[in-house]
Amino acid sequence: MTADQDKSIKSLVEQRIPGKSLDAAFYTSDDIFKLDMREIFGRHWIFVAVEPEVAEPGDALVVNVGLSSVILVRDDNGDIRAFHNVCRHRGARMIPEGATMIGNIVCPYHSWTYGLDGKLKFYEHMGAEFKPGCNSLKPVALRSIGGLLFICLSDNPPTDIDDMARVMEPYLAPHNLREARIAHQADLIEEGNWKLTMENNRECYHCGPNHPELTIPLFAYGFGFSPTELDEQGRAEAQRYTDLVDASCSRWEGAGVPSREVDELTGRPTGFRTQRLPIDQSGESYTMDTRAACRIPVGAVQDKALGALSFWTQPNSWHHFMGDHIITFTALPLSANRTLVRTTWLVHKDAVEGVDYDLERLTEVWKATNQQDADLVAIAQQGAEDPAYEPGFYSPYTEGLVEKFAAWYIERLKDSLA
Template sequence: MLDSPETPLKALIRNRRPGHSLDAPFYVSPEIFAADMELIFGRHWIYVGVEPDVPEPGDAMTVDIGRYSVIVVRDDDMGIQAFHNVCRHRGARILHDEKTTVGNIVCRYHAWTYDLSGALIHAEHMGADFDRTCHGLKRVHVRSLQGLIFLCLAEEPPEDFDEMAREMGPYIAPHDIANTKIAFESDIIEQGNWKLAMENNRECYHCAGNHPELTVPLFAYGFGFAPDEMDEQDRAQAERYACLVRDSHADWEGSGLPSREIERLDSRITGFRTERLPLDGAGEAHTLDTKRASRKLLGQFTRANHGALSFWTQPNSWHHFMSDHIVTFCVMPVDAGTTRVRTKWLVHKDAVEGVDYDLANLTEVWSATNAQDSALVGYAQQGARSPAYEPGRYSPHTEFLVEKFCRWYVGRMAAHLGR
């Protein structure tokens, strides 16, 4: 499909109508899904987890990205290494558990043994002319952005990761991911294409009618609004919100917390966006009472009412950083109509469940929101399968960031296909 001069995919990309949702095949076609896995998930930086997933030397996790399985391991020098989960002997999968601890990496089949740097250190009965140094595990590019782990399966990864890290590092660093732990994680299998899961995240047009828990700590005017539909009272409230954002940014940045928006969603190969925004009520956390969920604050925070820092990356993640906890989200495609969304809640590594935080209170808002979003994505997938489906127009006031996601996606596909 990818080799002909004018494939159906190339035609769909060329004819994509800006400001509208994608044509149905982008959501339902197995062939386009295969292209997504090759050209998007196979060639870009993919968020897969956090350094607390592998906190100590020998701690390892396996990550599935399409047909690939990758080992992420903490080495003896506390660095993060990543390797294809394929033995260099006869190709058996080596690690089978999602999380484990190893002294060395040992294949169960014939006991070929690799150290934590990926070097082959033991292979019996291979003959005197066998050179172990030529048979180490195949490396996968891995980078940590202040504790957020990204992988790239391509031989040559996009070169702009350092630019993202330079801009985002000061925003994330105060939350000190290295000194957090995973309090809870959950997976939801959504019955929809991965792009629908991402599009749903990139707007809050749907929030007021579908997310009663999430909208408690959020300001309504943070969802976007149509100025030409507002009466005088609405305009006054919108202006008060704008003033609150400006004043909060000045306050937080005066305290050493970068807060102003950086938006690179469709202008970079490694697209991203960030901004710290105030929260409603007590202004402390994504909880039903809007107060912090953990008594132990992160990093050097001395007060909890610093709002929430959002960080989005293309193609597959979003994150919320608060003074007391962090929530991260990783989207992984399963097939054309199925997507896994993994959520992790991080608290200070010394926080004690039942003493410093209540797990139900910590997870309640986003557990409910994830379930609601899963249903909505399923509805969208059902609609995309219908012969009656046609691309619909995005709201320029509340869905402009969805358009940026689609523009990034179509642009990256076109670049790789040589439009």
């Protein structure tokens, strides 16, 4: 990046007005995209997978984050490790993106072979002076929080992930993610900048007219609302929802299931938020009839009306934990105007498709919602690229979490550019 480019970006960061959307360049500029990949995705904790994706020794998963490729593998001792997918000989990419099963990590170029612990096991023609112990695979920082796998590509990962782990482990433990299995996984390319993907996720202002499936299990007043625009009946309904949230949280926490809101989205490198909220009608699951999609609970809690524990992390994930299944989402930038959204549905490891659950019923709400969101992100990207675009005001009632995402992003850029 040239000095002029650096100065221009610093100016954009400094002039950002709280409560308004970002300048167009943050969604369209290739220079800012490169900065995002270096400073946001290169230095922060990124959610990439779940433990059941590498359930057994030898199970491996390759995830690409920008130009970096990372191998996640469960070793012979049952521990999950992460390595850069770069051979220590001449740097060849060793395993293609996706899931596989391996006994060793073998470079296809010259057959250098590494154990699942990353140590170099086999090589030829290197001479007596060569030191194999100095040529192990380069490790990548890895943390599992309740079975959710986070990596950090920096050599100095933010240490405040310890705070997130301390808070979130008790919230996630009742759902026993580590004892679940993948029922379905779907990748969707959104034609928009990764920040538009995240901003869209952080609000439900758009939900009413755009998500007919999702708004069946979600309460209307859970989206946020302007109190001054409600009539007497509306105010009464909103109060009933507030009372239901309080009563439900008290009931769940009384049963040993942490549920109350924790909001740490800003003011820290590893921003996060969690809250368990009631589901409408039967209160059981994100399905078209709001009833459990899987007969076998994913955790130890037998209360079917467990609502949905939502967990958001900066910069790239959101998750929903219910009594019958779990859904995780990760957003991985591909370019300044394209983003991969990967959705994973999990059920109890003993659940059998066609017997304990119907896959279409399990996935239909979020498959529809994801495509609807992708369509909205695409038109938002088109708008950001229009010369007429200028930052607009966020709703103080329904877009507070969008503002917190934008504020966190600007905080992190200020920190890095300083």
